[in-house]
Amino acid sequence: MERTLIRDLKQHLNQEVKIQGWVQEFRNVSKIKFIILRDRSGDMQTVAFKGETPEEPFNLANEITRESVVEIIGVPVESKESRWGIEVKVKDLKIISKAQTPLPIDNSDKGLTGIEKRIDNRFLDTRNAKVGSIFKVRSKIVKIITNFFDDQGFTNINSPKMTALGVESGADCFRVDYFGKPMFLAQSPQVYKQMFVIGGFERVYEIGAVFRAEKSHTTRHLTEFTGVDFEMGFINNHHDVMDFIEAMFNDLIAKLPAEAQKELTTLGATLPSMVKIPRISVQAAKDLLKPLGKSYPDEDDLDAEGERMLGELIKEKYNSEFVFITEFPWAIKPFYQTKDEKNPKVTKSFDLLYNGVEICSGSQREHRYEVWAAQATEKGLDPELMKEYGDLFKYGAPLHGGAGFGLDRITHRLLKLDNIREAVLLPRDPERMKP
Numbered sequence: 268m269e270r271t272l273i274r275d276l277k278q279h280l281n282q283e284v285k286i287q288g289w290v291q292e293f294r295n296v297s298k299i300k301f302i303i304l305r306d307r308s309g310d311m312q313t314v315a316f317k318g319e320t321p322e323e324p325f326n327l328a329n330e331i332t333r334e335s336v337v338e339i340i341g342v343p344v345e346s347k348e349s350r351w352g353i354e355v356k357v358k359d360l361k362i363i364s365k366a367q368t369p370l371p372i373d374n375s376d377k378g379l380t381g382i383e384k385r386i387d388n389r390f391l392d393t394r395n396a397k398v399g400s401i402f403k404v405r406s407k408i409v410k411i412i413t414n415f416f417d418d419q420g421f422t423n424i425n426s427p428k429m430t431a432l433g434v435e436s437g438a439d440c441f442r443v444d445y446f447g448k449p450m451f452l453a454q455s456p457q458v459y460k461q462m463f464v465i466g467g468f469e470r471v472y473e474i475g476a477v478f479r480a481e482k483s484h485t486t487r488h489l490t491e492f493t494g495v496d497f498e499m500g501f502i503n504n505h506h507d508v509m510d511f512i513e514a515m516f517n518d519l520i521a522k523l524p525a526e527a528q529k530e531l532t533t534l535g536a537t538l539p540s541m542v543k544i545p546r547i548s549v550q551a552a553k554d555l556l557k558p559l560g561k562s563y564p565d566e567d568d569l570d571a572e573g574e575r576m577l578g579e580l581i582k583e584k585y586n587s588e589f590v591f592i593t594e595f596p597w598a599i600k601p602f603y604q605t606k607d608e609k610n611p612k613v614t615k616s617f618d619l620l621y622n623g624v625e626i627c628s629g630s631q632r633e634h635r636y637e638v639w640a641a642q643a644t645e646k647g648l649d650p651e652l653m654k655e656y657g658d659l660f661k662y663g664a665p666l667h668g669g670a671g672f673g674l675d676r677i678t679h680r681l682l683k684l685d686n687i688r689e690a691v692l693l694p695r696d697p698e699r700m701k702p
C-alpha cells in the first residue's frame with residue numbers, strides 16, 4: 268500500500284490508508300489509545316479501541332514513546348470530538364524506530380528548553396511545528412527571490428569559499444591552512460560577482476555561505492551566515508540598484524503569503540505592506556536624529572541605537588518600515604565604491620534598514636582602472652597585491668553595482684524572531700562550533 272500524507276486524509280474517508288510519521292503525543296487509557304501522528308504535511312489523531320482494534324497492535328501501543336517513528340494502517344472517519352474533524356481508526360500498528368526516553372529537549376509547544384540546548388538537539392527541535400515553519404518560510408523566501416532574479420535576467424553563480432583574494436580588511440577573515448599555505452574563508456563574494464558581470468553575464472547572483480571573524484555577541488550577528496549577493500552591469504548609478512531591491516522586496520512580500528500561508532499562520536506572522544521605500548542621505552538621517560540627542564561626527568556611521576531611532580522616525584514620517592540610507596562617507600566605506608562626482612567625500616552607496624536594523628548594503632562599484640587603483644592607494648592598499656581584481660577593469664568593464672543581504676537576517680526580521688539563531692538551522696558564533 269502507498270503511503271498517504273496526513274494532509275490528504277480527508278480525501279480518503281472510510282477507506283483503508285497507510286500513514287507514517289513521528290508520535291507527537293499519546294494517551295493510553297485501558298480501553299482506548301490515542302496517538303497523535305505527525306508527518307511533514309501536518310498532524311492527526313489516530314485511535315485504537317479494545318475489542319475493535321486487533322489485539323496485537325492494540326497491545327503494542329503500550330510500548331510507544333514520544334517521537335518514535337511508527338506506521339499505521341487505518342481508516343479515516345469523521346469525528347465530532349477530534350479537533351481535526353476526522354480521526355484515523357487503527358487497524359494495524361508497526362513501530363519502525365523507537366525513541367529513547369527521556370527526550371533530551373522538550374520539543375512540544377510548551378517550549379520549556381532554552382535555545383542553546385535546542386540547537387544542540389536541532390534535529391528534534393525542528394520537529395516542532397513552529398520551529399519547522401520558520402525554515403519552511405525561509406525556504407520559500409529563497410524560492411521567491413531566486414525566481415525573481417531569474418525573471419530579471421540574472422545568472423546564478425557559485426564562487427569559491429576558500430580564497431587568497433582579500434578585498435576588505437583581512438582582520439575579519441578566518442585563516443585556513445591550505446597545504447601549508449595561507450588561505451581565507453570568503454568574507455564576501457564581492458570580487459567574483461564583479462568578475463562575472465564583467466565576464467559578460469551582466470547580471471549575477473549568489474546565495475551562499477559568508478564567513479566573518481568578528482567576535483560579536485549580538486542577536487543579529489553570526490560568524491557564518493547565508494549571503495544573498497547580486498551585482499548588475501550597465502546601470503546609471505546606485506539608484507538603479509535600489510530600484511531593483513525595492514521591486515524584489517515588493518515581489519517577496521506579495522508572494523510569500525500564498526507560498527507559506529500555513530506556516531505564517533502557525534507563526535502568527537504579519538508581513539509589512541510596502542510600496543515605495545524612502546531614500547535619505549546619512550547626513551539627512553543625522554540631522555533628523557540630532558534633536559533627539561544623537562549626534563555624530565561627519566565621517567561616522569550611525570550606531571545600532573541611531574538606526575533603531577531612525578527606523579521609528581521613518582515609520583512616523585513616511586509610514587514605511589523600510590528606509591534606504593544613502594551617500595555614506597568615503598572614509599568609512601570600502602575603496603572599490605564609486606565616489607560621488609559632486610561630493611567626493613561620499614560614495615554612491617546605501618544601506619537598507621528594516622524596522623531600524625540593517626538588512627542589506629550596496630553601492631555602485633568603481634569600474635575605471637586608474638580611479639580604482641588611486642582609490643586603493645588612498646586607503647593604504649597596494650593595487651599590485653590585488654592584481655587579479657584590478658585586471659578586471661583593464662579590458663572592458665561596464666558601470667555596475669550591487670548589494671548583499673543576509674538571508675538569516677531577512678528571515679529573522681520578517682518573522683520578528685527574538686534572535687537570528689532562530690532563523691539558522693545550525694548557527695556558528697564565537698562560542699558555537701557544533702553540531
Ligand code: ATP
Pocket residue numbers: 479481487488489490491492494625626627628671672673674675676677
Ligand atoms: P552590520 O553593520 O550589521 O554588522 P555589515 O555592515 O558588516 O553589517 P555587510 O558587510 O554590508 O554588513 O553585509 C551585508 C549584509 O549581510 C548585512 O546587511 C546583513 O544583512 C548581513 N550580515 C552582515 N554581517 C552579518 C553577520 N555577522 N551575521 C549575519 N548577517 C550579517
